[in-house]
Each structure stands twice: as C-alpha cells, then as structure tokens.
Amino acid sequence: MTGKVWLVGAGPGDAGLMTLKGKQVLEQADVVVYDALVGPGVLNMIPENAKLIFAGKRAGNHYLRQEETNRVLLEEAQKGQKVVRLKGGDPFLFGRGGEELELLAENGIPFEVVPGITSAIAVPAYSGIPVTHRDCCSSVHIITGHRRADTSLDIDFEALVRTGGTLVFLMGISTLPEICSGLLNAGMAADTPAAVLEKGTRADQRRIGATVSTLAEECDRQHVRTPAIIVVGQVCALADTFSWYEKLPLAGVRVLLTRPRELSSRLAALLRREGAEVLENPSIATVPLESAEFEESLEKLSRGGYDWLVFTSPSGVRIFFGMLLERKDIRALGNVKVAAIGQGSEKALRSYGIRADYVPPVFDGETLGRELRRICAPGERLLIPRAKLGNQALIDELSRSGELEVTDLAAYDTVYVSSPVMDEKAAFAEGEIDYAVFTSASTVKGFAAAVGDMDYSRVRAICIGKQTASAAEALGMRVSVSEKATLPSLAECLRRTAQKDKEEERI
Numbered sequence: 001m002t003g004k005v006w007l008v009g010a011g012p013g014d015a016g017l018m019t020l021k022g023k024q025v026l027e028q029a030d031v032v033v034y035d036a037l038v039g040p041g042v043l044n045m046i047p048e049n050a051k052l053i054f055a056g057k058r059a060g061n062h063y064l065r066q067e068e069t070n071r072v073l074l075e076e077a078q079k080g081q082k083v084v085r086l087k088g089g090d091p092f093l094f095g096r097g098g099e100e101l102e103l104l105a106e107n108g109i110p111f112e113v114v115p116g117i118t119s120a121i122a123v124p125a126y127s128g129i130p131v132t133h134r135d136c137c138s139s140v141h142i143i144t145g146h147r148r149a150d151t152s153l154d155i156d157f158e159a160l161v162r163t164g165g166t167l168v169f170l171m172g173i174s175t176l177p178e179i180c181s182g183l184l185n186a187g188m189a190a191d192t193p194a195a196v197l198e199k200g201t202r203a204d205q206r207r208i209g210a211t212v213s214t215l216a217e218e219c220d221r222q223h224v225r226t227p228a229i230i231v232v233g234q235v236c237a238l239a240d241t242f243s244w245y246e247k248l249p250l251a252g253v254r255v256l257l258t259r260p261r262e263l264s265s266r267l268a269a270l271l272r273r274e275g276a277e278v279l280e281n282p283s284i285a286t287v288p289l290e291s292a293e294f295e296e297s298l299e300k301l302s303r304g305g306y307d308w309l310v311f312t313s314p315s316g317v318r319i320f321f322g323m324l325l326e327r328k329d330i331r332a333l334g335n336v337k338v339a340a341i342g343q344g345s346e347k348a349l350r351s352y353g354i355r356a357d358y359v360p361p362v363f364d365g366e367t368l369g370r371e372l373r374r375i376c377a378p379g380e381r382l383l384i385p386r387a388k389l390g391n392q393a394l395i396d397e398l399s400r401s402g403e404l405e406v407t408d409l410a411a412y413d414t415v416y417v418s419s420p421v422m423d424e425k426a427a428f429a430e431g432e433i434d435y436a437v438f439t440s441a442s443t444v445k446g447f448a449a450a451v452g453d454m455d456y457s458r459v460r461a462i463c464i465g466k467q468t469a470s471a472a473e474a475l476g477m478r479v480s481v482s483e484k485a486t487l488p489s490l491a492e493c494l495r496r497t498a499q500k501d502k503e504e505e506r507i
Helices: 020-026 066-078 097-106 119-126 157-163 173-185 215-221 234-242 265-273 292-302 314-327 343-350 365-375 393-399 424-429 441-451 466-474 487-506
Strands: 004-009 031-034 051-054 082-087 111-114 140-144 166-170 193-198 206-211 228-232 254-257 277-280 284-288 308-311 337-340 381-387 405-416 435-438 460-463 478-481
Touching (some): 004 020, 004 066, 020 082, 031 066, 051 066, 097 111, 119 166, 157 173, 173 215, 206 215, 206 234, 254 265, 265 277, 265 487, 284 441, 292 381, 381 393, 393 405, 405 441, 435 441, 460 466, 460 487, 466 478, 478 487
Parallel strands (some): 004 082, 031 051, 140 166, 435 460, 460 478
Antiparallel strands (some): 193 228
16 A cells, blocks of 8 residues: 655744644555654654654764665655655745656656745844835845855845845855855945844754844854755844743743653643743653453443542543443433542533532642542542552541542552653753753653653752652652642743743852
C-alpha cells in the first residue's frame, strides 16, 4: 500500500502559530522529517510513536543533503507510511518545498501541502513592526539573502529601492553587510529605518534597530545570531509605538510543562496567554491497568455495592470512565455519591455529565480523607480508583476511622517518559529553560528519571502542593509553591516568581 506525504509549515517558532490543520496532520503521522528551525513547542506535538528523522539545515550545516531528504520522503511513503515533512515557516517560501514534491510526483506518491505562517510576516508583527502601513508604504517584498558559496548576491537592488516598499530579507545575516551596501549604492537614503529581528516569536526574541547605513555595524557589536530576519523600511520606525509582546506578564519566559500530554493543554493555554513560551514535554504517562479486581469492582458498583466513588486525579476519572463505558453505560453508577480531590478532577467528571457531591476545601489526600471520615456514615463503602503507587495520605486517613469499607483500586500505572527531541539536561545547563512546572510528585520523579544526574539547583521549579514541592526540594531544586492546588493559582505563582526574579536581576 502506498503512503502519503504532507508538507507542513510549522510557523516561525511559537507553537501557538502552528495552524490547526498542521497540528491535526502532525498528530496522525507515522514518520516526521523535521528541520532545525521548527520550534521546540511544535516538536513536542509529534506523536510518541512516530519515527523521527532530522534533516536540519542552518548556516551551511546540513544533516541530510536536499537530495537525501527527497529520497527519504519517497522511500517512507513507499512503505505505506503517513509522512509529514515538517518545515519552519511556510514550505513554499524559500523552503524548497517544490523540490521535495518533484520526486514524489514523478513516482506517483500522493501529497498535500499545509501552508504555514511565514516568519516574514509574523516575526515583524511580534516586534511591533507592521510590514505594511498606508502612511509608510504600499507594498512588501520578501527576498532571500542566501547565496551559494563563492558567488555574489543575485539581487536587483535598484529595482527594490524603486518600489519604496518594505523589504524583508530571509536567511541574510551572513550577507547583511552586502545587503546594506547594495541598497545604499542603489540610492536608498542612509537614514532609512532598518532592523534585525533575532529568534522572532520565541521567548528570547530580540530586535536590533538602526538605519540601513548602521545596521551591519550595530548587529556585529551586539553579536547577532541566526535565526534572524532583516527588515528595511519606514515601518521599522513604528516598532516602539506598536510593541506589545514585551508588555505581557510572562514575556521572555520559557516554561517546561511536565504533566501528562492529555492534561497539559489548559495550563499551557493559560501561560501562553500571559506571553510565556511553553514547552509541553511530559515526564510521565498514565497506563490503564485491567485486572480481575477492576472487573469485580465494576460489577459490584453496578449492583449498588458502593456508596462513594472517590477520584484523586483527572487521569483517574478519564481512565475509570473509559474502562467503565467500554463494558457498561453510565447507569452502572446507580445512586453512588462521587467525591473529587480538586477542581481538575471535578472538571473531568463534568465532561461525563457528573457533578461531584463533595470536593474538599484543601485539595490534598489528607484533607479529603479527613473530610470523608467526617461526612461518611459508619459502614459506608468507598471505591477509590487511582494510581497503582498513589500517595498513601488519603488511605491512611480513611483507615483511622475503622468503620469504613475502603477499596483502593489500582486503575492505572504511572510510567516515566522522556522526549526524543529535547535534551532537557542540556537545556537547563545552558539556561535555555527558565522554569519547570510540576503538578505532582510523580512529574518531579519522572523528570529526574529522564535527565539523570545533573545540577538540580539550576531548575527553578513551580510546584502545586506541598508533596510536589517536597519531591522537588529533595533533589535540590529552587522551589516556589502555589497558594492553592489549582491551575490558575499555579499560573499566578509563576507570574509572581518571574516578576520577583526579574526585579532581583535589575538590582
């Protein structure tokens, strides 16, 4: 069976700029061939079981020659695979996407193109530069600044200057002096505003503003590095007026989320709205556990054998109801009362049309156990589907009653996972990640299992709850703890900590 190839534009770096269709296609991929310019947030969307092939190209360093990349796409599709060619920006704008389709077309391989948001538009926008403005220009021109070795730039500078439009040069940092001199020699005014935008749409984005006559010297002084684009035109003078990204509460902050993939989206959205660059890189995964005890508990539940169904995590809710509804329907719950440890579990229950009868005032196992002892009548029967190696505080507290029948059901196991596309240990060592967010002690332990031996004092941990904080502190992490065990409180803790850290840096 012949497979298919999708050329997918990943956008300029910010994972939020990946298109919905691009994300949908990526999530179904069997094979992903990706470039160096694809942002880490997008890379973390790649399915865990997908085969990864790095075809990175940057500043003359090539892991695969273009001909080899073309051949890989053909061969993987001929194996019947769904192949995604993931490219930074847009695949048809200086992305050599057309070249990659030629061999596929010759061999009858079906393909689709999913356009991406190009850096030529998005990066200036994130720096407060509109590439068109009716008071400044009536056109925008996108030019490659790349040249082959031992050749000069093949650019008609006089034609560009005559347009009077905004000029955006991609892949031009190595030829910046030639670009600026070419424009000046073609008659462009020396005081024309210009800018180099480095790592645009990422947390560490930087704008170097100057004029076309001083830009090359200024960029050399400030040690500009790729990826970066060059913008020339009167619109560059609007950057200070229209800048917006730097004003967001978490602008410039790069955050690692470690909770399971299926639970991270809400927190990621909260932090991205505040301006953070979010890397969703789960350190744990949940695996359902089917057992004779589970089957017996479901049967007993359907016969009215339990008075309370108690959930300690959203994962427990999702997995329990997933297994329940494979065998029975929601009527199996009968008149059982339902308790949830916190807002996350409560929200997960509502997705199944169920309101929790009880949620404790403090979202931890000890409080939930103490409150259930208070409100449960002697002899009441509790079913608690939770992690196989879950924290014992809840069970210990319930056992103090001596009058409650407690079934501690192992509904799922927590396993440690690591990313095939991110070296977290190196990222922290090089200061590329500012904060790691942990939502359970298990996520801390999973992170430690993934990175191994390292200087954990480099990790600035934002933790939900005292048990999570204790696990992080035991490793030597620098810890901040949210006031409440809720995602909004966790986000507020990150905001507060980041602001404090910035203020200390200024001192």
